Amino acid sequence: MRNYPQAEYENLHIGQFIKDLISNNGIEYTWVAKQLGISATGLYHRFNSPIYSDIYEIVKLSMLINIDIMALIYKELNTRFPEFFKMKISEQASYLPGNQNNMTQKLIEENKKLYDLITVLKQSK
Numbered sequence: 001m002r003n004y005p006q007a008e009y010e011n012l013h014i015g016q017f018i019k020d021l022i023s024n025n026g027i028e029y030t031w032v033a034k035q036l037g038i039s040a041t042g043l044y045h046r047f048n049s050p051i052y053s054d055i056y057e058i059v060k061l062s063m064l065i066n067i068d069i070m071a072l073i074y075k076e077l078n079t080r081f082p083e084f085f086k087m088k089i090s091e092q093a094s095y096l097p098g099n100q101n102n103m104t105q106k107l108i109e110e111n112k113k114l115y116d117l118i119t120v121l122k123q124s125k
Helices: 014-024 029-036 040-048 055-065 069-080 089-095 098-110 112-124
Strands: none
Touching: 014 029, 014 040, 014 055, 014 069, 029 040, 029 055, 055 069, 098 112
16 A cells, blocks of 8 residues: 655645646546556656645646636635735745745845836736
8 A cells, every 4th residue: 555645734635626627627647648658557646645745736837728827826725724815925934944044044045136126017007
């Protein structure tokens, strides 16, 4: 019996999510497997994995079936955790280990000019 990783993100099972997405759009599993270059059994195991596969396979599948799977996963996570998505970067930084807080600060500083430009453009509308 195959051991799959535990579902993360409040039991969001990405494999099942993608399987339902494909079946609800009337797409054949065997066709998807053939287009991805894997066997039907391989696709079955990906559907049973809570993380499906890596991000590259999800992007490849998105392009194949012409559905933005990452946006749908993002929307699902945003629905489950709206409070986290409403936080500002400085508030999210408190969840990061000490070393990563420095990286967050560096990113904020690097993007300050871009943020200022966007602010000016918004005000000009």
